[in-house]
Amino acid sequence: MSERPTADELAEAIEEFLAGEVLPTLDDQRARFRMLVALNALGIVRRELAKLPPEDDAEQRELAARIRRGDVPAGTLALVKADVEERLKVASPRYLDRYPDGD
Amino acid sequence: MIADMRDALQAVLGPISEPVLLPGGASKEAWAVDADGRRLLVRRAAGGVIHRHTLSLRDEFAVLQAAHAAGVKVPEPVLYIEDLDGREAFVMERIEGETIGRRIVRIPVPERLPLQMAEELAKIHALPPEELPFLEEAPIDRLADELDEVGEPHPAIELGLWWLRENRPPLREPVVVHGDFRIGNLVVDESGLVGVLDWEFAHLDDPARDLSFALVRAWRFGVPHLRLGGIADAEPYLDRYNDLTGFDVRPEELDYWELAGNVAWAVGCLTQAQRHLSGHDRSVELAILGRLGAEVEYEICHLLERHGVT
Numbered sequence: 001m002s003e004r005p006t007a008d009e010l011a012e013a014i015e016e017f018l019a020g021e022v023l024p025t026l027d028d029q030r031a032r033f034r035m036l037v038a039l040n041a042l043g044i045v046r047r048e049l050a051k052l053p054p055e056d057d058a059e060q061r062e063l064a065a066r067i068r069r070g071d072v073p074a075g076t077l078a079l080v081k082a083d084v085e086e087r088l089k090v091a092s093p094r095y096l097d098r099y100p101d102g103d
Numbered sequence: 104m105i106a107d108m109r110d111a112l113q114a115v116l117g118p119i120s121e122p123v124l125l126p127g128g129a130s131k132e133a134w135a136v137d138a139d140g141r142r143l144l145v146r147r148a149a150g151g152v153i154h155r156h157t158l159s160l161r162d163e164f165a166v167l168q169a170a171h172a173a174g175v176k177v178p179e180p181v182l183y184i185e186d187l188d189g190r191e192a193f194v195m196e197r198i199e200g201e202t203i204g205r206r207i208v209r210i211p212v213p214e215r216l217p218l219q220m221a222e223e224l225a226k227i228h229a230l231p232p233e234e235l236p237f238l239e240e241a242p243i244d245r246l247a248d249e250l251d252e253v254g255e256p257h258p259a260i261e262l263g264l265w266w267l268r269e270n271r272p273p274l275r276e277p278v279v280v281h282g283d284f285r286i287g288n289l290v291v292d293e294s295g296l297v298g299v300l301d302w303e304f305a306h307l308d309d310p311a312r313d314l315s316f317a318l319v320r321a322w323r324f325g326v327p328h329l330r331l332g333g334i335a336d337a338e339p340y341l342d343r344y345n346d347l348t349g350f351d352v353r354p355e356e357l358d359y360w361e362l363a364g365n366v367a368w369a370v371g372c373l374t375q376a377q378r379h380l381s382g383h384d385r386s387v388e389l390a391i392l393g394r395l396g397a398e399v400e401y402e403i404c405h406l407l408e409r410h411g412v413t
Contacts, residue, residue, distance in 0.1 A: 004255055004373075005380060005390045013379065013390040060256035067261035068247070070268075077412045080258045081404040084397055091394040095401070098327055 003087065008049040015042050111188035112136060112145065130157075131303075135197055142199075143181065147192035156245075157303040161185075162237050164193040166279075166305045169234055175226045176298050200292040202300065213295035217335040220289070220317065221343035223299055228310045228348060230279040240277055241306045243267055243363055246370050253373045259400035263366040266407055272311075272356050280313035282306050285322045286332035311352045314344055315360030320402045321368055362406045365399055372396030 005013065019039055026032045060083075067076065088095055108122045112134075120137040122145070134145040148160060158166065160183070167180040179196040201210065213219075232238060247264050250257065281288075282304030290298035317332045317340075326333030331340050337357060345351055376393025378384040 004376060004393050009380065010390060010394075013385070013387045016385055017387045057256055060258060063258045064256035064261045067258055067265050070265060072262070072265055074413045077262060077404060077407055080262055081401070081408075084259050084400045084404055087394075087397045088401055091397045095398050098325075099405070 003055075003091075006049075006055075008046055011042060011046045011049065015039060015046070018042070107188050108134060112138075115182065115184055115187070116143075116194070131160075141181075142197040143194050144178065144197040145187070145192055145194050147187055148190040156239075156241065156306070158237075158305060160191045160193050162235075163302050163305070165237075166235060166302045167193075167195065169230050169279075170227060170299070170302070173226055173230055175230075176223055176296060177302075178298055178300070198290050198298045200290040200297050202287075202290050210291075211293075212334045213291065213293060215295045216291060217331055217340040218343045219296040220284075220331075221314075221340045222347060223296060224281070224284060224310075224314060225344055225347035227281050227284075227299075228278040228313065228350075232277075232279050232307060235279060235305075238279060238305060238307050241282070241308055243366075246366055249370050249374060253370070253377055255373065257369070257373070257396075257400065259403050260366060260369050262407060262412070263362060263369070263403040266410065266412060267359070267363055267366065270359060270410075272353075272359055275309045275311060275350070277307040278310045280306060280308045280310065282308070282313065283316065284313055285317045285319065286324070286334065287322060309360070310348070310350055311356040312360045312363060314341070314352060315357045316364045318357065318361045319364040319368055321365075321399055358406075358410070362403065362410075365403050365406065369396050369399040369403060372399060 018035065023032065023035050023039075026035055063080070066072075085096065105122060105124070108124075109119065112119055112122060116136075116138040118138065122134045122136040125133040125135055125144075130149055132145075132147045132149045134147065136143050136145060146160065146163075164180055164183045167177055170177045171180055178198050181194040181196065183193045185191060243264075250260055250264075281299065281302065283301055284299070288299065288301045289296055290300060318330050318337055320327060323329060323333035329335055330337045337354075341352060341354065341357060372392040373396055375389050376391075376396075379386055379389040380393070
């Protein structure tokens with residue numbers, strides 16, 4: 001499973017936002033100092049993330065290509081849905097709670 | 104920036120109030136300004152393009168004019184400006200009311216809103232296509248091309264596309280459609296619907312597709328059991344639309360195109376994230392859509408289950 005943006009790409013987006021858009025608006029010296037410390041900490045997180053091996057998406061690519069060819073045996077949806085659920089537990093964990101009332 | 108904008112606008116509109124840049128809109132700027140006692144909104148091109156199939160501002164202005172002439176509730180189009188401080192723009196009336204979906208479902212929803220939505224769509228779908236010769240068709244197969252351009256594997260979206268290919272209803276004669284008709288693009292006040300905004304996705308299509316877009320779960324704003332944008336059930340809306348148009352859209356068609364709308368938005372989330380990842384338009388808001396698209400993929404799976412797929 002590979003997800004874009006990756007964790008590092010998300011951290012980079014946050015870093016750009018904080019350094020580029022929020023920091024210049026901070027007048028309070030204490031808040032400025034703590035923002036710089038926070039950006040430093042975020043830099044540590046990014047370097048930590050950079051050490052992780054890249055995720056392997058070969059299996060997902062093969063599954064996607066198979067479905068595109070119309071090769072969809074019974075049970076495919078259950079497999080795919082379970083994978084989406086795993087991704088949601090990271091991306092938006094409370095989303096799944098809202099489901100029963102949509103039925 | 105504001106001074107340049109004021110000078111450029113004054114050159115075409117005469118004396119104006121200080122222009123105010125409104126929040127939101129990465130691909131288009133929106134400026135509020137008053138001129139000659141009129142409350143105006145200036146829509147101007149910005150850096151990014153949401154979607155390569157969006158209309159130019161010139162064409163969008165022409166669609167707005169046609170809609171206004173046909174009595175569709177839209178802001179009155181005022182003026183197209185080919186070069187406003189270096190970019191294309193148009194001026195329209197600024198209408199008052201709520202425009203953010205999340206707010207609409209939290210105020211008491213005007214009782215007639217679902218029927219008014221059907222009434223506006225009926226008028227839009229009767230617009231004469233020959234007066235808007237630049238409008239093109241948007242086949243759903245194009246979604247697969249857009250997904251390929253993103254280049255990431257998304258089996259849930261593939262399953263949605265597969266089901267849409269296998270279960271295509273008989274196509275209806277294409278009509279002029281709004282292309283993004285959902286709660287978030289409507290202006291509402293206590294009397295109900297006062298304006299339909301954001302015409303940049305107008306094209307020629309099956310009217311049932313346009314009718315179903317407002318059902319997509321992502322735009323129910325926290326009220327998921329109310330299928331029409333979190334405000335009402337779909338049936339009265341469908342019945343009113345059918346009464347007015349005689350198109351006799353079947354509930355199964357709504358189901359089909361609701362799934363298609365989810366697939367389109369799932370792909371849309373990925374293409375929005377690409378605007379950030381490609382460096383074209385750096386923004387946390389765009390970036391996070393790449394991950395939040397999983398919500399839409401889950402809904403695709405949920406709808407496929409209801410259609411009996413396993």
